[in-house]
Amino acid sequence: MLEITVAILLTVITAATPLLLAAIGELVVERSGVLNLGVEGMMVMGAVAGFGAANLTGSGTLGILCAMLAGVVMALLFGFLVLTLVANQVATGLALTLLGLGLSGLLGESFVGQPGVRLPKLEIPGLSDLPVVGQLLFAQDILVYISFALTAAVAWFLFKSRAGLVLRAVGDNHGSAHALGYPVIAVRYAAVAFGGACAGLAGAYLSLAYTPQWVENMTAGRGWIALALVVFASWLPFRVMIGAYLFGAVTVLTFHVQALRGNLPPWLPEWVGGLTQTPSQFLSMLPYIATIVVLVLISMNRRTTLLNTPACLGRPFVPDR
Amino acid sequence: MRIELIRRAEQSRRMALLSPVIAVGLTVVFSAAVFLISGVDPLAGLYQLFIAPLTDAWSLSELVVKAVPLVLIGVGLAVCYLSNNWNIGAEGQFTIGAITGSMIPLLLPDFQTPFTLPLMLVAGILGGAAYGLIPGLLKTRFGANEILTSLMLVYVATLFLDWLVRGPWRDPMGYGFPQTERFNSAARMIMLGDGRMSVSALVTLVVVALMAVMLAKTLKGFEIKVLGASPRAGAFAGFSAKKMTLFAFAISGGLAGLAGIMEVSGVIGKLQPSISPGYGFAAIIVAFLGRLNPVGILIAGLVLALTYLGGEGIQVALGVSKRMSTVLQGVLLFFVLACDTLILYRVRFISSSRKAGAHA
Numbered sequence: 001m002l003e004i005t006v007a008i009l010l011t012v013i014t015a016a017t018p019l020l021l022a023a024i025g026e027l028v029v030e031r032s033g034v035l036n037l038g039v040e041g042m043m044v045m046g047a048v049a050g051f052g053a054a055n056l057t058g059s060g061t062l063g064i065l066c067a068m069l070a071g072v073v074m075a076l077l078f079g080f081l082v083l084t085l086v087a088n089q090v091a092t093g094l095a096l097t098l099l100g101l102g103l104s105g106l107l108g109e110s111f112v113g114q115p116g117v118r119l120p121k122l123e124i125p126g127l128s129d130l131p132v133v134g135q136l137l138f139a140q141d142i143l144v145y146i147s148f149a150l151t152a153a154v155a156w157f158l159f160k161s162r163a164g165l166v167l168r169a170v171g172d173n174h175g176s177a178h179a180l181g182y183p184v185i186a187v188r189y190a191a192v193a194f195g196g197a198c199a200g201l202a203g204a205y206l207s208l209a210y211t212p213q214w215v216e217n218m219t220a221g222r223g224w225i226a227l228a229l230v231v232f233a234s235w236l237p238f239r240v241m242i243g244a245y246l247f248g249a250v251t252v253l254t255f256h257v258q259a260l261r262g263n264l265p266p267w268l269p270e271w272v273g274g275l276t277q278t279p280s281q282f283l284s285m286l287p288y289i290a291t292i293v294v295l296v297l298i299s300m301n302r303r304t305t306l307l308n309t310p311a312c313l314g315r316p317f318v319p320d321r
Numbered sequence: 322m323r324i325e326l327i328r329r330a331e332q333s334r335r336m337a338l339l340s341p342v343i344a345v346g347l348t349v350v351f352s353a354a355v356f357l358i359s360g361v362d363p364l365a366g367l368y369q370l371f372i373a374p375l376t377d378a379w380s381l382s383e384l385v386v387k388a389v390p391l392v393l394i395g396v397g398l399a400v401c402y403l404s405n406n407w408n409i410g411a412e413g414q415f416t417i418g419a420i421t422g423s424m425i426p427l428l429l430p431d432f433q434t435p436f437t438l439p440l441m442l443v444a445g446i447l448g449g450a451a452y453g454l455i456p457g458l459l460k461t462r463f464g465a466n467e468i469l470t471s472l473m474l475v476y477v478a479t480l481f482l483d484w485l486v487r488g489p490w491r492d493p494m495g496y497g498f499p500q501t502e503r504f505n506s507a508a509r510m511i512m513l514g515d516g517r518m519s520v521s522a523l524v525t526l527v528v529v530a531l532m533a534v535m536l537a538k539t540l541k542g543f544e545i546k547v548l549g550a551s552p553r554a555g556a557f558a559g560f561s562a563k564k565m566t567l568f569a570f571a572i573s574g575g576l577a578g579l580a581g582i583m584e585v586s587g588v589i590g591k592l593q594p595s596i597s598p599g600y601g602f603a604a605i606i607v608a609f610l611g612r613l614n615p616v617g618i619l620i621a622g623l624v625l626a627l628t629y630l631g632g633e634g635i636q637v638a639l640g641v642s643k644r645m646s647t648v649l650q651g652v653l654l655f656f657v658l659a660c661d662t663l664i665l666y667r668v669r670f671i672s673s674s675r676k677a678g679a680h681a
Contacts, residue, residue, distance in 0.1 A: 037468065077655070084324055086666070087658040090407055090468065094605055095658060099651030106644040221476055228469045281484035288473040292459070299464040318326055318666075 002132070004265075008256060009136055013144060014210055016248025018043070018202040020147045022226035023233070023240045024154050025198020030230055031158060032191035033171035033312035037093025038078050040223025041100025042196050045070040046203025048104040051214045054117035054207075063117060064143070064204045071200025072193050074100060079192040083185050086316045101217060108214045116212035119143065143205045150198070155237035167191060171310035174317045184317055199223065221288065228291045232298050234308040243294075250290045254283035326666040336664045341610050341617070343663075344656035345624060351652055352645075361639050369638045370631035370646075382516030384626050386588055389521045390415070390580040390597070392622035394604035396532045397573030399613040403536070404549040406569045410456060410471030411577040412601025413478035414449040418578020419585045420482060421448025423501070423592050426508035427490055433507035441508060441582055442524075449578015450571045452478065457570030461563040467570075475601070483594050490592065500593040510587030521583040526619075528576065533615040545569070577601060598629065599647075606654040609661075625650060 022039050029036050049070035054063025078096045081087040119141040127138040158164040170177045170187045178184045206218055225247060233239035260268075261276040298305060349367065356366035374380045394411045401408040422445030425437060456471040483499075492502040510519035536542035548555035548565045555562060585596055607625050611618030632646025662668065 081655065081659055085659050085662040085668075086326060087662060091605075091609060092655075092658050094409060095651060095654040098602060098606070098654060099648065102644065102647030102651045106642055106648050109642055109644065221473070224469060224472050228466075228473075231466060231469075279484050279488060281480040281487075285477045285480050288476040291473050292465070292470050295465040295469055296459055296463045299466070302464060305464075318328065 006132060006135060008252065011252040011255065012245060012248045013136070013140065014248075015251040016244040017144050017147050018205045018210065018222055019226050019229060019247055020151065020241055020244035021143070021205060022199045022202035022223055023229040023244060024147070024150050024237060025195040025202075026226055027230050027233070027235060027237060027240055028154060028158070028167070028198075029191050029195035030313055031171045031235060031310055032167050032188045033174055033310050033315065033317075034082065034188050034192055035089045035093065035314040036075070036078055036096070036192060036195055037090060037227065038074065038096025038100065038223075039195075039199050039226050040219055040221065041097035042071045042074045042199035043100075043203040043206075043223045043226075044104045044217065044219045045074050045100045046200030047207040047218055048108040048111070048203075048214060049200070050204035051111055051116055051207035051212075052107065055111065055114060058117065060117050060119045060208055063208050064119075064201065067204035067207075068197040068200040071196035071198070071203065073196070075192045075196025075199070076189070078196075079189050082316070083188050083192070086318055089314050089316070097223070105216045108216065111214035112216070114214065116214065117208060118212040119209045141209050143201060143209060146201065151237050151241045158237065168310070171312055174312050174315070178317070178319055184319070188317075199226075202226070225287060225291050228295055231305070232294050234298070234305055235310065236308060247287060247290065251287050254280075254286055257283055323671045325669040325671055326662070327669060328666055329664075333664050336660075337612065340660035340663055341612060341621070341657060344610065344653060344660045347656045347660075348649055348653045351656075352649055355645065355648075356641070359641065361635075361641055366635060366639060366641065369634040370649075371627060373634050373638070374627055374630035379516055380630055382514060382518040383630055384623060385522050386517050387626035387629050388622040389525045390584055390600040391604050391607045391625050392525050392619050393528060393580040393583075394573070394577045394601060395607035395611060395618040395622055396529055396615045397576030398604055398608040399611070399615065399618060400532070400536075400545060401569040401573045402549075402608060403613050404545045404565050404569045405552070406457070406460075406566050407468045408453065408456065408471050408570055408573050409468055409605060410453070410474045410601070411573065411604055412597060412599065413471070413475035414453045414574040414577035415581035415584075415597055415601050416475075416478040416482050417452040417581070418445040418449030418575075419581035419592065419596055420478075420485065421445055421578070422582030423504070423585055426504040426586075427501055427592075430502075430505060433505050435507075437507040438510065438586065441586060442579060445578045445582025446575040447578070449581060450575035453570040453574015453577065454567060457567045457574075461566050467566075482592065482596070486592050486594055492591075501591045503591045504586060508586055509590060510583060512587075517588050519583070519587040521587050524579070524583065528579075529615045529619050536615065541568075577604075603650055606650055606657070609654060609657050625653075628653075 022043055026036065026039055046067035050063040050067030053066035054060050074096060078092055081092045082089045121139050121141055124138040128134045158168060166182050167187055170182060170184050174184045203219065207214055229240055229243040229247065232243045257276050258280055264273045349371065352370060353363040353367055356363040374384060394415065398408060398411060422441040425432065425441045425444060452474065455474060456467045459465040459470050460467040486501055487499045490501045492500055510521055512519050513522065536545065544560045544565065547558060548560050548562055552562050585592055589596060603625055607618055607621045610624065611621035628646045628649055632643040635641040635645065636643040
């Protein structure tokens with residue numbers, strides 16, 4: 001039974017990592033007062049760029065770098081429109097997603113059906129031999145470690161560093177930040193680019209680790225779930241991590257329930273057997289329905305939500321001259 | 322070089338009309354560049370993409386067939402976006418409308434009367450509106466972000482349709498294909514001409530006219546615009562933002578549902594796992610390209626329909642992937658949003674050496 005638990009937890013990590021990577025990036029973007037709804041588009045571009053670069057060169061590292069680059073380029077395109085040209089952020093984010101989904105489909109046409117490069121598992125000497133936690137925490141691929149490190153780094157940056165304070169000030173009151181002489185637009189550009197790099201990493205995780213192949217629209221709404229996670233976490237990094245793992249658990253639950261169909265271990269209660277007969281489509285709906293339920297529950301508690309919401313989220317800034 | 326924006330004293334009417342035209346022009350230039358890079362003669366490419374579909378009767382009727390759902394969904398979305406409600410789940414409302422409308426021919430196959438089709442359309446509208454009201458209600462009751470909830474419901478609706486056509490509604494005589502029985506003739510749209518064009522085109526024109534009148538001439542239209550521009554001003558005028566949210570979601574969901582049932586009863590004739598090449602998302606582009614104005618959306622819908630047809634054209638004639646048309650649609654939306662800046666602002670390009678103003 002312990003083995004099964006470890007196996008399930010391992011799949012939870014693989015399902016949670018792309019969500020965590022994308023959401024932690026978007027958290028920084030939103031803390032700077034910009035709402036980038038194009039996470040899905042940047043993520044899918046990261047997936048296709050990462051897959052392509054890794055296949056051409058045989059190097060997973062180059063794949064990761066190209067995926068980040070693709071995410072950043074997409075993010076800067078978004079940034080140019082909403083920061084320099086003050087276009088509507090919601091509409092531009094949607095445009096970024098539509099463009100990313102279309103462009104990745106076009107670029108990835110020749111990749112369909114090709115075997116991909118799988119990121120190697122990096123075993124940390126000594127620690128990876130520990131019982132249970134060794135395989136869970138210390139024998140993962142590089143992107144899983146990066147996702148842990150990023151969460152801690154972002155938490156430190158936002159709440160312990162001066163630059164993080166400036167970024168939050170820009171997100172909470174861009175007028176005052178501007179009056180104090182902080183470069184509002186430049187800070188936002190940097191945050192948007194960081195968000196793009198993170199979304200690119202999340203995409204790379206999908207096409208290099210989760211399922212090392214290219215499938216059109218392979219992000220399957222994960223970018224949108226990442227956006228919901230940021231709200232769920234009320235813009236706090238460690239809560240994003242908790243949320244990502246909860247959602248990862250919901251996602252893999254569906255696979256495991258399907259796998260149990262017909263060969264139910266005797267120690268599981270009878271009603272689980274009934275549950276496994278649920279049509280696969282309904283199981284696949286679970287992450288999306290869970291997102292809605294979570295959003296509703298969080299939004300009902302208005303006080304905690306408002307406390308951490310960046311006050312200038314989504315509001316355009318044009319400096320007075 | 323820097324770009325500086327200077328706010329105009331009032332919105333430029335000239336730019337409001339010109340900006341979509343400039344955006345389309347830029348998209349044409351962009352596609353020419355893409356053809357050039359991929360080693361295709363740009364003139365031949367542009368011809369196949371934008372002109373060839375307009376040269377024969379068959380493709381002209383196909384143009385209308387593809388424009389119908391885009392325009393219907395687009396005008397509904399315009400009501401949402403004008404009133405500051407961000408419904409991006411039209412694809413799901415389209416799907417649910419198709420399902421609820423199809424219940425009549427599939428569950429009551431013997432009910433074949435002149436009322437069958439109108440009842441199906443009503444059922445489609447109601448289904449789409451009800452599904453649209455879910456994110457609307459979640460927003461008004463709980464304050465849940467409608468962008469995310471409406472999008473999540475797209476996945477739910479698509480999976481639900483997939484289950485129906487593979488499970489309970491699968492045609493037992495369909496050789497195992499995931500599809501329902503073909504609808505009986507009383508449940509099919511009345512066709513116009515030899516192609517796939519049906520009365521849905523006329524329905525769409527009526528809807529566009531009604532929406533244009535509502536937005537321009539009625540108190541409701543005024544309410545929509547006031548609440549969208551300034552919720553505070555709307556509140557002082559006694560308008561309820563919550564009621565408006567529900568109204569906008571019901572209208573846009575209903576129209577998407579209508580588009581869905583007309584698509585399956587007209588063009589497809591049965592339910593199958595995929596009933597839309599992303600009309601619900603492309604209609605977002607249509608709504609913005611049409612500047613959230615029903616007549617503009619009618620034109621924009623035809624432009625987007627052209628990219629679908631032209632995409633198939635370049636694949637057949639030039640061997641360029643038809644996926645290029647999805648890319649062009651995304652690029653077009655970018656250009657539209659960028660050009661909209663010109664309506665509110667003058668753009669100045671400032672060179673780093675000396676200050677030279679260039680009016681755009």
